Amino acid sequence: MPADTTSTSTELFAFGRDALSRQPFSTMLNARLDAFTPGLAELSVPVVPGLLQQHGFVHGGVLSYLADNALTFAGGSVLGDSVTAEFKINYLRPAKDAERLLAVATVVGSGKTQAVCRCDIFVLRGTERSLCAAAQGTIRKASG
Numbered sequence: 001m002p003a004d005t006t007s008t009s010t011e012l013f014a015f016g017r018d019a020l021s022r023q024p025f026s027t028m029l030n031a032r033l034d035a036f037t038p039g040l041a042e043l044s045v046p047v048v049p050g051l052l053q054q055h056g057f058v059h060g061g062v063l064s065y066l067a068d069n070a071l072t073f074a075g076g077s078v079l080g081d082s083v084t085a086e087f088k089i090n091y092l093r094p095a096k097d098a099e100r101l102l103a104v105a106t107v108v109g110s111g112k113t114q115a116v117c118r119c120d121i122f123v124l125r126g127t128e129r130s131l132c133a134a135a136q137g138t139i140r141k142a143s144g
Contacts (some may be wrong), residue, residue: 012077013036016041020033026069031043033073037077041074043073043102044103044124045065046100057094058098058123067135068087069103070105071084072139074139075107075110075114080141080142081141082115083142084139085114087135087137088135088136089133090134091132092131099125106119113140113141115138116138116139
């Protein structure tokens, strides 16, 4: 791999971590950027009792947050500063007994001003990883 690609990836990851740290809601959730390269973003959140709903499952809003942010990070990795135009999420099974939630988002296709991205959200328990939600969205380059 050429040195400039590694440098660019390192700079992108540092930029992404800085952007995440400037989101008060993400900070409140203790969200972490685990990977950020062109076309890919991985975000995770530790599961704490305050994120659960009355049945003991992680609240759907937390899963939605992860999908929205991971999709936008993935799109932004190829577009630059970006916002979510729309997204859809399917809850596949309850997120229960989780230590962390992990969102893995990838760019499906992109142009100059928008990208279509998909995201899988996993429940992490030790070394076990199980899919609990899937999302797809359109990310647009932010206007000045």
